[in-house]
Amino acid sequence: MPTVFKIGPYRFFFYSGDRDEPVHVHVEKEDKVAKFWLEPVRLQRSSGFRAREINDIQKKIQDNQEQIIEAWNEYFND
Numbered sequence: 001m002p003t004v005f006k007i008g009p010y011r012f013f014f015y016s017g018d019r020d021e022p023v024h025v026h027v028e029k030e031d032k033v034a035k036f037w038l039e040p041v042r043l044q045r046s047s048g049f050r051a052r053e054i055n056d057i058q059k060k061i062q063d064n065q066e067q068i069i070e071a072w073n074e075y076f077n078d
Contacts, residue, residue, distance in 0.1 A: 004071045007060055012068065019076045025068050027057050036061050038069055 003013045009029045018024065023038045032048030034057060041062050046054055061068065 002071070002075055004068055005064070007064075010057060010060065012061070012064075014072065014075060023069055023072050025061060025072075027061075038065055038072075041065060 001013050001015055003011055004025065005012055011028050012025050013028070014025065024044065025036055025038060027034045027036065029049075032046075032053075034046040034049055034054065035044040036042065036058065037044050038061070041058060043054060043058065049057070
C-alpha cells in the first residue's frame with residue numbers, strides 16, 4: 001500500500017491491486033476510510049467519516065490532485 005502523503009491525521013494511499021480501476025486515492029484516519037475518484041474529484045465511498053470531514057478531505061485532495069495523479073502514474077506505469 002504505497003502512501004502518497006500524510007496531512008494531519010489523514011493518510012492518502014493506493015492499494016497495489018488498484019491498477020485496473022480509474023485513478024483514485026484512499027484516505028484513512030484511525031478506523032475511518034474513504035475512497036475518492038480523482039478525475040473529477042468525487043467521493044466513491046466512505047465509512048465512518050462525517051459529512052463535514054469528507055468535505056475537508058475532498059478539499060485536501062483537490063489541492064493536491066496533480067501530485068496524487070503523478071504518484072499514481074509513477075506507481076502503476078512502471
